[in-house]
Amino acid sequence: MGYVLEVQNITKRFGGLVAVDNVSMGVNAGEVVGLLGDNGAGKSTLIKMVSGVYHPDGGKIFFLGKETRINNPMDALFLGIETIYQDLALAENLNVYSNIFLGREKLKKILGMIKVLDHDYMLAESKKVLKKLEIEIPSLKNRISMLSGGQRQAVAISRSLYWDAKFLIMDEPTAALGITEQKKVLDLVRLLRSQGLGIIIISHQLHDVFSVADRLVIMRRGEKVAERITKDTDPNEVVGLIVGAETVKR
Amino acid sequence: MNRNSDKRKSLLVFLGRRWALIFLVIESLVFSFTTEAFFSLKGIQIVLFYGTTIFLLGTAETFVIITGGIDLSVGFVMGFASIVSAKIVVMLTNMGVPPAISILLGMLITWMIGLVPGYVNGSLVARLNVPPFIATFSMLGITHGTSELLIRGVPAKNLPYLANAIGNGYFIYLLPGKAISFFNKPVIQRGELLLEIIPNMVVIAFVFILIFAFLLKRSKFGQHIYAIGGSTDAALRAGINVKAHLIKVYMISSFFATLSGTVYMLQYVTGKADAGAPFLLDAIVAVVIGGASLYGGIGTIGGTILGCLILSVLETGLRMMGVPTFDKYIAVGVILILAVLIDQFFPELIHREE
Numbered sequence: 001m002g003y004v005l006e007v008q009n010i011t012k013r014f015g016g017l018v019a020v021d022n023v024s025m026g027v028n029a030g031e032v033v034g035l036l037g038d039n040g041a042g043k044s045t046l047i048k049m050v051s052g053v054y055h056p057d058g059g060k061i062f063f064l065g066k067e068t069r070i071n072n073p074m075d076a077l078f079l080g081i082e083t084i085y086q087d088l089a090l091a092e093n094l095n096v097y098s099n100i101f102l103g104r105e106k107l108k109k110i111l112g113m114i115k116v117l118d119h120d121y122m123l124a125e126s127k128k129v130l131k132k133l134e135i136e137i138p139s140l141k142n143r144i145s146m147l148s149g150g151q152r153q154a155v156a157i158s159r160s161l162y163w164d165a166k167f168l169i170m171d172e173p174t175a176a177l178g179i180t181e182q183k184k185v186l187d188l189v190r191l192l193r194s195q196g197l198g199i200i201i202i203s204h205q206l207h208d209v210f211s212v213a214d215r216l217v218i219m220r221r222g223e224k225v226a227e228r229i230t231k232d233t234d235p236n237e238v239v240g241l242i243v244g245a246e247t248v249k250r
Numbered sequence: 251m252n253r254n255s256d257k258r259k260s261l262l263v264f265l266g267r268r269w270a271l272i273f274l275v276i277e278s279l280v281f282s283f284t285t286e287a288f289f290s291l292k293g294i295q296i297v298l299f300y301g302t303t304i305f306l307l308g309t310a311e312t313f314v315i316i317t318g319g320i321d322l323s324v325g326f327v328m329g330f331a332s333i334v335s336a337k338i339v340v341m342l343t344n345m346g347v348p349p350a351i352s353i354l355l356g357m358l359i360t361w362m363i364g365l366v367p368g369y370v371n372g373s374l375v376a377r378l379n380v381p382p383f384i385a386t387f388s389m390l391g392i393t394h395g396t397s398e399l400l401i402r403g404v405p406a407k408n409l410p411y412l413a414n415a416i417g418n419g420y421f422i423y424l425l426p427g428k429a430i431s432f433f434n435k436p437v438i439q440r441g442e443l444l445l446e447i448i449p450n451m452v453v454i455a456f457v458f459i460l461i462f463a464f465l466l467k468r469s470k471f472g473q474h475i476y477a478i479g480g481s482t483d484a485a486l487r488a489g490i491n492v493k494a495h496l497i498k499v500y501m502i503s504s505f506f507a508t509l510s511g512t513v514y515m516l517q518y519v520t521g522k523a524d525a526g527a528p529f530l531l532d533a534i535v536a537v538v539i540g541g542a543s544l545y546g547g548i549g550t551i552g553g554t555i556l557g558c559l560i561l562s563v564l565e566t567g568l569r570m571m572g573v574p575t576f577d578k579y580i581a582v583g584v585i586l587i588l589a590v591l592i593d594q595f596f597p598e599l600i601h602r603e604e
Contacts, residue, residue, distance in 0.1 A: 074489055089487045091480030093547030094473075102477055103488030105470045116468040 002065050004029045004198035005050065005081070005167050010059030012045050019045040021222040022059070027167070027198040032189060034213035034230070035202045038242055042222040043202050047169050050200075051083040052076040064166070082160035083169040086176075088152055096140040096147075097126035100159045129162045130154070133188060150181030157188060167198045174208050186212050206235050220244055263598070270539050270553070274560050281567035288570055291445065298452045301562035302517070303328070303510055303526060305452075307533035308540075308554045309459050310506035313466070313499050315537050316479045318546025319375060319382035321500065323389035324507040324533060327367050328526030330393040331511025335360035336406035336521030339413065349410035357512045364508025365501050367393060372497030386500075397523035406521040417516030420446035421453045451513045458509060462502065463551035475499060479546035532561050535582050538589045543597070 003026030012020040020042045027033045037043050048054045050061065052070040061068050063079055070076050076083070090099050098105075101122045108118040126140050135154040137147065144152060153173060160168060173189070174182040182205075189212050193199060203209050209216065210230060218226045218241045226241045239245075265272065282289035307324045314321040335356045342352035367389050374385035415435075423431045424445040425438065438444050466472035477485045478492055485492050507526065514525045536557030542549025564578055 073487065077489070085487075087483065089481065089484040091477045091484040091547070093480035094476060098473065098477075099484075102484065103474075103490050105473060107470060115470070117470060117473060 003027055003062065004064060005200075006062040007046075007050065008060045008062070010046070010049060010056050010061065012042075012049060012054055013057050018222050020049070020056075023219070023222075023224045024059075025217050025224065025227070026062075027200060029198050030193055030196045031215065032193050032199045032201060032213045034209035034216045035200055035219070036206075036209065036216055036238060036242055037219035040221075041219040041242075043219055044171070045222075046219070047083065047171065047200060047202065050076070051081060051169060077163070080164055080166035081169070082163070082165040082167070084153075084156045084160060084171065084173065086172040088156045090144045090152060090156060092145040093143060095143055096137060096155055097122045099144060099155055100126045100129070100162055102159070104163065125162070126158070129158045133158055133161065133191065135188070148181065149177045150184050153177065153181075153185050154188065157192075161192070165197065167200075168192065169200045169202075171202045172204065173201065174203065174205055182208060206238065210235060218242055266592075266596075267541075270541070270556050270560060274556065274563065277560065277563050277567065281563065281570065285567065285570040288567055291447070293566070293570070295446070295449060297559070297562045297566045299449045299517075300566060301558055302449075302451050302455050302513055303529050304532050304536055304558040304561055305455050305459060305555060306506050306510035306513065307526060307529050308536040308558045309462060309551060310503040310510075311533045311537045312540070312542060312549050312551055312554045313462075313475065314382070314503045315534075315542050315544060316466075316475050316546060316549045317496060317499050318479045319496075319500075320534070320544070321371065321386045321503045321507075322383060322530065323367060323371060323386040323393060324503060324510075325526035325528070325530040326390045326393040326397065326523070327364065327504050327507035328511040328514065328529075329521075329523045330367075330397045330400075331360050331364050331508040332514045332518075332525045333397050333400050333406055333511075333521030333523065334363055335512045335515045336409060337400065339410070339515070340406060340408055343410050349412040352410065353413055353416065353516075356515075360512050361505065361508055364504055364511070366504075367507075368501035368504030369497060371504065372500030375500065376493040376496035394523060401521070401523065407519075409515070409519045413516050414519045416450055417513070417519065419450045420448060421450055422447040451517055454513065455509075458506070459551065459555070462506075466551060471495075471498075476547060479548070481547075531579070531582060531586070532558075535586045535589075536561055538586060538593075543593050544590060545593070 006026035008024045009022050010020060010024070011018065011022055023046060025033070035043050035046070045054060049056045050070065052073040052075050055071065061070060063081070068079065070079070091102060094102070106118045106121045107115040108121070110116055123140055130137060133154070135158065137151050137154070144155065147155065170189070173185055177185060186208060189199060189201070201209060201213060213230050216228045216230055216233065216238060217224060218228070218238065220242065228238070287293045307328065310324050311321060338359055339352045339356035342355060343349055347355070371385050371389050374380040375382050419433060419435060421432065423434070423436055424447060425436065426443060426445065429436060433450070436444070466475065474485065474490050474495055477488065477490060478495060482492055510526060515521055537549060537554050538544065539557030539560055540549065540553025540555070542553065561582065564581065565575060568575055568578055
């Protein structure tokens with residue numbers, strides 16, 4: 001079967017430290033893969049190579065079956081690989097629809113020559129994408145600083161989706177949220193999966209990962225130590241794999 | 251009870267967000283009753299005439315403050331520009347160029363030169379990560395020193411009379427019931443009433459202020475200035491070229507300072523190194539009174555103009571009452587500290603949600 005995104009024998013060194021060592025993994029369309037590991041296991045470095053922040057020292061990246069070079073974050077966005085970082089990278093002083101369109105604002109001409117922001121268009125389009133994702137936000141003219149953590153997460157996700165993401169990387173999407181909001185975000189992840197996106201989730205919240213991921217990839221000290229189908233394993237085994245307490249069968 | 255405290259809070263918020271406007275009205279009323287000259291066509295025009303410098307420097311500062319920076323060099327860049335433009339105009343006139351053309355050329359060339367300090371400020375801040383107040387403080391010193399070197403103790407003088415006519419002329423002259431004239435002061439008989447409406451320099455200032463206010467509010471360029479002020483990371487990841495954008499913002503700031511310098515040259519028919527220095531504090535305070543946050547991301551030109559009017563009315567009113575204007579500096583300093591404290595501890599009180 002063809003993966004949406006696949007990395008083969010990918011490696012990244014920082015001086016003498018091998019942060020990611022010969023790792024291979026793939027994600028199907030409509031699949032959620034949980035990427036697990038302790039701090040310093042190499043999860044973030046791995047996804048930063050996919051999102052164009054780092055350049056791999058070895059190995060290959062395939063996107064939609066074709067080998068691809070991702071030299072910078074704009075390359076990744078152009079391919080349809082969107083990354084939602086833990087800090088979300090929203091401009092808190094701007095309103096919801098301005099954030100969704102940030103950097104790609106829709107303009108209209110007035111007096112036949114002067115280009116100005118087309119607020120009505122951006123508002124209407126943002127409403128549509130939020131509706132499609134079943135997200136409720138009281139007013140899209142509200143500044144981000146007025147929103148709850150879950151609503152912010154939802155805005156960050158809608159922004160990615162509006163720009164036609166085919167692949168989504170989420171770094172600790174539920175870390176800063178209350179219980180109810182965690183559930184909403186996880187529901188949103190399931191909805192995106194049902195719409196055919198490939199998704200990687202990095203999280204320390206094992207419970208969340210187990211409730212939403214189809215497959216788990218576990219890393220330790222830069223290496224991939226195991227891969228499990230979620231329903232064939234349990235948190236105890238996974239914790240063992242993360243900290244290295246069990247003998248590992250690949 | 252809860253409802254009552256909610257009501258009280260929303261009243262506080264209502265007043266908090268409009269305190270500047272309310273203050274301006276009260277202040278104007280007080281001066282209208284305590285002085286005879288304030289509430290008159292002349293009085294209001296004096297407010298505008300003395301306000302030109304703050305309007306321009308305040309606009310300059312607004313752009314920089316929205317990005318979360320500050321530009322301490324505007325005052326001395328203005329002085330520098332007043333000297334450079336005066337020198338160029340005198341030089342051209344001495345070479346036999348007609349006054350109108352020397353003045354026009356002098357202003358245009360100075361505006362070009364004035365972009366340099368902004369480019370240097372912006373490059374230091376954006377490319378070399380120098381804190382804005384250090385970069386622009388250094389530029390303050392550099393422009394001050396260069397200005398003094400240029401004049402060597404002798405102020406630029408012998409500007410053509412036309413400079414004075416433009417700088418202190420009015421947009422509209424009205425002989426009630428008889429004639430109306432634009433820019434040209436008509437010859438009048440003694441005892442005739444001539445109404446002079448809107449100083450030329452105020453017209454020039456507002457043409458530029460309105461263009462840039464439009465740019466800030468309605469354009470993609472302006473939107474990205476707000477985004478950078480809100481979160482540099484968000485702006486970067488949205489694909490905005492943050493460094494280039496910041497440099498342009500500092501160039502806009504020094505352009506307005508330069509514009510203010512050339513306006514000063516016409517108004518006072520000379521160039522002076524410290525022409526703009528006393529207005530730096532006023533400009534920053536006007537921006538803060540106008541609702542901008544010194545932490546970046548929030549602010550409007552409209553708000554800044556309101557802040558400028560408050561300060562200009564205060565200055566003019568106190569002068570008309572014969573109160574020394576040192577009091578004004580104390581008041582301005584206190585207002586700045588209060589506004590910043592409110593911004594830090596009760597931001598919702600003064601900033602709108604939308």
